[in-house]
Amino acid sequence: MNSIINSISDYSAYIIIGMAAVILLLFILVLILFRSLNKVEKRYRKLMRGVNSKNLEELVIGYLDKVDEANKNSVEAVELGKFLQEKMKKSIQKVSIMRYKAFEDVGSDLSFSIALLDDNDDGVVLTGIYGRHESTTYAKPIDKGISRYDLSEEEITVLNKSINSK
Structure with missing residues (x-):
């Protein structure tokens, strides 16, 4: 035992320096x-801001309910978009007009032909x-780009321009 105490006494300076290094570390x-x-605490406070006496679980459930509501609204908007897209196919989308002089004794291009067609090439030539x-x-x-009635040259021209306009 004496020898251990003597060894410690002999190396006490080194032991103190070693202990100081460990303490510093x-x-x-x-x-x-x-x-x-401190960083974790700041993140925790940021996470909990706005939460008075509410439970964090209640807050998350509230946000999930809002997400579900947004998803439901999104699905409804997509369905409405599809419905409107189908409705738009039946609206006038292709228009062509041509003015011309039908008779030589009339001084200006006062006659006209107008083709008004939907997406399926259904419509009318006026x-x-x-x-x-x-x-x-x-x-x-006009039914699918074809008329049951005879068309004049000008009417055929506006019909073809209208069909090829999209």
């Missing part, structure tokens, strides 16, 4: 841990013939 480690703890003493307007139905 532990002190640095404690500072690093306090800094990490033609207005202006003469010096009378004016006539015709409407000819």
Whole structure:
């Protein structure tokens, strides 16, 4: 036992320096841990902001309910979009117009032909013939790009321009 005490006495300076190094290392480690703890505490406070006496679980459930509501609204919007897209196919989408001089004795391009078609090339060709003493307007139905009635050259031109416009 005496020899151990003598050995410790002989190396006491080295032991003290070693212990001081370990204490310094532990002190640095404690500072690093306090800094990490401070960061975690800031994140915790940020997470809990706005929470008075509410439970965090209630807050998360409230947000999940809002997400479900948003998803439901999104599905409804997609369905409405599909419905409107189908409705739009039946609206006038293709239009072509041509003015021309139907008779040589009329001074200007006062006659016209207009093709109004939907996405399925269904619609109507309207033609207005202006003469010096009378004016006539015709409407000819179009079904899938074809008319059951004879079309004039101008009506065929506006019909083809309208069909090829999209």
